[in-house]
Amino acid sequence: MPSDFIDKISALKAQWPDNIAVQCFDPAYFATLSEGHKLRLQKCLNSGVENPDSEMGCYACQPSDFDDFKPFFARVLARHHKVAEDARHVNNWDLGSVEGLPEDGVLDIAKLGLPALSMRVRVGRNLRDFALPGSMTKDDRIRLENRMMGVFDRLIAMPEFGGAYYSLTPGNPCFIDDAKYDALVDAHIMFKRMDTDRYLIAAGIAADWPFGRGCYASADRELMIWVGEEDHLRIMCMKRGTVLNEVFDRLKLALETVESIEGMEFAYSADYGVVTSCPTNLGTGMRASLHIALPNLTADGTDAKAKAIARPLGLAVRGIGGEHTPIGADGTLDISPSARFCITEAEIVAALYKGIVLLKDAEAACGK
Numbered sequence: 255m256p257s258d259f260i261d262k263i264s265a266l267k268a269q270w271p272d273n274i275a276v277q278c279f280d281p282a283y284f285a286t287l288s289e290g291h292k293l294r295l296q297k298c299l300n301s302g303v304e305n306p307d308s309e310m311g312c313y314a315c316q317p318s319d320f321d322d323f324k325p326f327f328a329r330v331l332a333r334h335h336k337v338a339e340d341a342r343h344v345n346n347w348d349l350g351s352v353e354g355l356p357e358d359g360v361l362d363i364a365k366l367g368l369p370a371l372s373m374r375v376r377v378g379r380n381l382r383d384f385a386l387p388g389s390m391t392k393d394d395r396i397r398l399e400n401r402m403m404g405v406f407d408r409l410i411a412m413p414e415f416g417g418a419y420y421s422l423t424p425g426n427p428c429f430i431d432d433a434k435y436d437a438l439v440d441a442h443i444m445f446k447r448m449d450t451d452r453y454l455i456a457a458g459i460a461a462d463w464p465f466g467r468g469c470y471a472s473a474d475r476e477l478m479i480w481v482g483e484e485d486h487l488r489i490m491c492m493k494r495g496t497v498l499n500e501v502f503d504r505l506k507l508a509l510e511t512v513e514s515i516e517g518m519e520f521a522y523s524a525d526y527g528v529v530t531s532c533p534t535n536l537g538t539g540m541r542a543s544l545h546i547a548l549p550n551l552t553a554d555g556t557d558a559k560a561k562a563i564a565r566p567l568g569l570a571v572r573g574i575g576g577e578h579t580p581i582g583a584d585g586t587l588d589i590s591p592s593a594r595f596c597i598t599e600a601e602i603v604a605a606l607y608k609g610i611v612l613l614k615d616a617e618a619a620c621g622k
């Protein structure tokens with residue numbers, strides 16, 4: 255009931271100052287909405303209301319939610335991404351558009367004296383003609399997976415990709431059992447189970463697990479496409495190496511290949527760029543990261559020093575096991591530019607490169 259909902263949010267506002275969705279919710283704006291739109295916006299906030307410790311506290315549930323509920327989402331986006339409420343996003347993958355990179359455009363960390371590191375770039379993408387994961391029915395999830403399997407057949411037939419699809423959907427011809435699933439999770443190919451994540455459960459995103467969920471991996475296992483996680487698709491390239499362009503360029507090629515196939519129209523917003531479920535990912539949907547061992551900077555057993563150096567550069571530091579994981583025993587950290595919105599794809603990769611330059615120097619100075 256909308257009135258109970260408003261009472262609940264009003265109570266939470268006083269208690270949870272860091273819950274962005276709760277704080278940005280405006281009852282006066284809500285009152286202007288039609289009954290149907292009220293229910294839709296209420297659904298977007300469900301995760302943050304059920305989990306008041308949320309930092310973001312909302313997810314879009316339809317590709318048009320960011321545009322349809324702009325007065326709400328513009329505030330949310332401004333607050334999280336630290337941009338103006340009328341900020342507009344522009345996508346651009348051209349590294350030539352960014353200042354301060356090596357002349358030849360090759361981002362090779364070997365030239366900085368660093369060894370081969372584990373590099374990863376991922377983007378979230380959603381199809382325009384399906385509800386977003388929070389509002390999909392079980393049938394939608396299965397239809398999406400089946401549509402993607404047609405696309406994967408095409409990639410598997412291409413010499414530059416090859417590989418296989420692995421499905422968690424009972425009865426799917428590519429179904430894999432628990433042992434195989436666990437092995438793929440351990441190999442960082444498949445995503446972790448979603449049905450234990452209280453944020454995704456309350457958002458409706460984890461519903462019908464494991465139906466419609468699966469993962470494509472290329473023959474060299476350096477390109478992965480997840481189906482049915484937080485976004486319809488998470489497309490990622492990972493590789494141990496020194497040249498950042500390799501993962502970045504291959505991801506772009508994979509994206510262009512997928513998007514050129516009929517039925518693969520991705521959801522974009524005219525003002526906000528790539529549409530993702532979580533407002534934290536909107537714009538580029540991109541997360542680029544490197545795993546780097548910083549034993550000197552983490553000698554105290556914490557990532558506090560690395561964080562202090564990385565934060566002013568706009569880099570987030572976390573453990574290598576994923577979101578909310580502790581640092582590795584050998585001082586290995588996952589470093590990633592925090593910005594996804596009102597930054598270009600090229601700027602994200604450049605920020606990662608420049609961050610590594612500075613962290614490497616700080617690590618060396620700390621060892622002296």
Ligand code: ARG
Binds near residue numbers: 301308310312532
């Ligand atoms: N919904 C959670 C929160 O609001 C997580 C948000 C960011 N993480 C993510 N995987 N989208 O705190």
